[in-house]
Structures are given as structure tokens and as C-alpha cells.
Amino acid sequence: MLIRKEDFPKVALSKMNDIHSNEIDIVNRLYEAAVNCVEGKETIENVDLLLKEFLQDVREHFSFEQELMEKYGFFAYPMHKGEHDNVLRELASIEKLWNDKKNPETIKEYLERYFAPWIINHVQTMDTVTAMFLSNFVHAE
Template identity: 75%
Template sequence: MLIRKEDFPQVALSDMNNIHSTEIDILNSLYEAILNYMEGKVDIETVDRLFDDFLNDVKEHFSFEQNLMEKYGFFAYPMHRGEHDRVLYELNSIEKLWKEKRNPETLKDYLENQFAPWIINHVQTMDTVTAMFLSNFVHTE
């Protein structure tokens, strides 16, 4: 397990918390598959499928937040969007490397040392402020 859900920060909007929770599940499944692939317990197609699932989920996650920020005129939208775009660029680069080299260590290293710390920090900072702002307009359960 890369990130324990109990340790993951919560924000003021339940829809965002739900999206984050799903993403942590997908991220952890991908991470476990990489470890299992490195031990010869699963095939490369399993890692491919879970990596695709993870990439699609991140894109949907970012799109959901960006749509709300645009709809309600979030003051820091350009900065938040820029951070999403930066991470998507990184993920596209990692995906390209993965498809070219099939090196599980590169993917594992990125998830451990880049994505996991980033997502926790991003939620604690940008998403927390964003959710507080959006909670004035969006009421979900």
C-alpha cells in the first residue's frame, strides 16, 4: 500500500473526498501490481491496465475540480489548473517512458517519490482552499 486512506487529508466537499478516495484505491492497486510484477506474480498487461485506469482517473479527477472552479469563479483557478496541467505533463512523460522501456522501477519510483507526496500536499493545500470556497456554492452528500 502506497497511501493509507486513514492518513489522507479530507476537505470541505464530500464529492472531492469521494474522488480522492477512489483515486487512492486505484493508485494503491497500481502500486501493488507493480510490486507483484517485479516479483513475477502478475503479468505486464495487469500493470498496463491499472496504469491506464489510474491515468484516466486522474484526468477525470482534475476535470471535475476544474469544471467546478470555473463554474463558481474560484479566485485561484489559474494556479490550481496550472498545477494539474504540470502533473498531467509528468504523467504523460512517465506513461511514454513506461511504454518504451517497461521498467517497473521507474514507475514505482515516480509513484513513491513524486506522485504520492504531491497528491497529499496538493490536497492539504490547494484542494483544501478550493473545497472551502466551493462549499459556499455546492452542497453534496
């Protein structure tokens, strides 16, 4: 397990917490598959499927937040979106590396060194402020 849900920060919007919780599940499954694949206990095909699921989930996660930030005029939208855009560029590079080489070590290292620390910090900072702002407008979305 790469990220423990118990240690993951919560924000003021339950829908964002639900999205984060689901993403942690996906990240952990992808991470475990990559680790097992490096050890010869998992297939490349399974890592490939989980990577696609992860990439789609991140895109939907970011899109959801960005739509709410735009809708309600969040003051730090450009900065928050900029962080999302940086991660999407990184993920495009990882996806290209994966498609070229199919090396599970690449996925494992990216998740350990970059994505896991980034998502925790991002939720503690950007998402916390964003959710607090949005909670003034959004209750059941």
C-alpha cells in the first residue's frame, strides 16, 4: 500500500473526499500491480489496464474540481488549475514512457517519488482552501 486512507487529509466537501478516497484505491491498486510486476508476480497487461483507469480517474477528478472552481468564481482558480495541468503533463510523459517501454519500475517510481507526495500536499494546501471556499456554495453536489 502506497497511501493509507487513514493518513490522507480530508477537506470541507464530502464529494471531493469521496473522489480522493476512490483515487487512493486506484493508486494503491496500480502501485501494488507495478511492484508485483517488477517481481514477476503480475502481468504487464494488468498494469496497463490499471494505468489507464488511473489516468482516466485523474482527468475526471481534476475536471470536476475545475468545473466547480469556474462555476463559483474561485479566486485561486488559475493557480490550482496550473498544478493540475503540471500533473497532467507529467502523466502524459509517464504514459508515453509506459507505452514505449512497458517498464513497471517507471510506474512504481513515479507513484512513490512524485504522485503520492504531490497528491497529499495538494490536498493539504490547494484542495483544502478550494473546498473551504466552495463549501459556501456547494452542499449536495
